[in-house]
Amino acid sequence: MIHKTQAIVLRCYPYSNTSRIVSWLTPEDGRIATLVKGSQRPKSLFLGQYDLFYTCELIYYARERAGIHIARECAPLKTRDRFRFDWKAAAAASYLSDLLFRVSPPDAPHHDLFDLLDSGLDQLASLGASVPFLFWFELKLLEALGLAPRLKHCLNCERELRSGARRATFSYARGGILCPACVEANPAGSLPIAPDILAILTGWQRARSSQAALSTQCTSWQLGEIEKLLGLFLSYHLDMALPSRGIALDVLKRKVA
Numbered sequence: 065m066i067h068k069t070q071a072i073v074l075r076c077y078p079y080s081n082t083s084r085i086v087s088w089l090t091p092e093d094g095r096i097a098t099l100v101k102g103s104q105r106p107k108s109l110f111l112g113q114y115d116l117f118y119t120c121e122l123i124y125y126a127r128e129r130a131g132i133h134i135a136r137e138c139a140p141l142k143t144r145d146r147f148r149f150d151w152k153a154a155a156a157a158s159y160l161s162d163l164l165f166r167v168s169p170p171d172a173p174h175h176d177l178f179d180l181l182d183s184g185l186d187q188l189a190s191l192g193a194s195v196p197f198l199f200w201f202e203l204k205l206l207e208a209l210g211l212a213p214r215l216k217h218c219l220n221c222e223r224e225l226r227s228g229a230r231r232a233t234f235s236y237a238r239g240g241i242l243c244p245a246c247v248e249a250n251p252a253g254s255l256p257i258a259p260d261i262l263a264i265l266t267g268w269q270r271a272r273s274s275q276a277a278l279s280t281q282c283t284s285w286q287l288g289e290i291e292k293l294l295g296l297f298l299s300y301h302l303d304m305a306l307p308s309r310g311i312a313l314d315v316l317k318r319k320v321a
């Protein structure tokens with residue numbers, strides 16, 4: 065059966081001297097892989113039509129059993145040229161794409177994940193990358209997956225946490241915050257969370273656009289705390305190591321442009 069869809073390139077790798085396998089994220093069919101036959105031949109119609117981080121219009125022949133479909137035609141809709149010269153933006157785009165590759169269901173629709181990656185890459189391509197943007201993106205991804213950390217109410221007693229609450233605990237294992245009254249002594253899978261860190265995370269989680277994250281002035285200590293807490297939450301709930309996260313954050317923290 066022939067399918068026509070928008071698709072974002074997540075990964076490309078060689079299949080033979082002249083062909084490639086490309087992984088895509090689509091709104092209707094989730095994560096798919098296609099064989100792009102002869103794409104490396106000098107006269108291939110696919111040359112220049114797709115590359116990492118492009119959003120394309122893709123026409124492919126779906127094979128029900130094999131798992132790898134056959135690309136028939138492809139045309140770029142967004143090429144996001146900034147990733148060719150801005151290595152920090154490219155490192156952030158690599159992390160976003162790797163994250164979506166790992167969490168997207170194969171051959172199943174998930175419009176929210178497609179829209180999140182498409183708009184995230186748009187934003188990186190127009191404004192460049194920043195550490196707060198990556199954290200904001202992680203919070204939005206967790207929300208799209210139904211895994212958002214519960215930050216407003218205590219997981220145990222359901223009481224709303226007052227802003228500035230001291231001695232609250234971030235239980236990444238249980239998925240949110242425990243108020244001071246409910247904190248057990250040294251509970252497994254949890255860490256203390258400072259009031260300012262909780263306020264920053266709550267604000268970013270509430271914000272629809274990344275503007276809130278980009279306009280928050282964070283100290284390097286605050287960014288380090290958020291990196292640690294969100295990193296623990298992601299690896300616990302997604303049940304996977306994310307080496308691309310550490311690489312992207314290392315690149316973004318370097319002083320050289």
Ligand SMILES: [Zn+2]
Nearest residue numbers: 218221243246
């Ligand atoms: Zn409580």
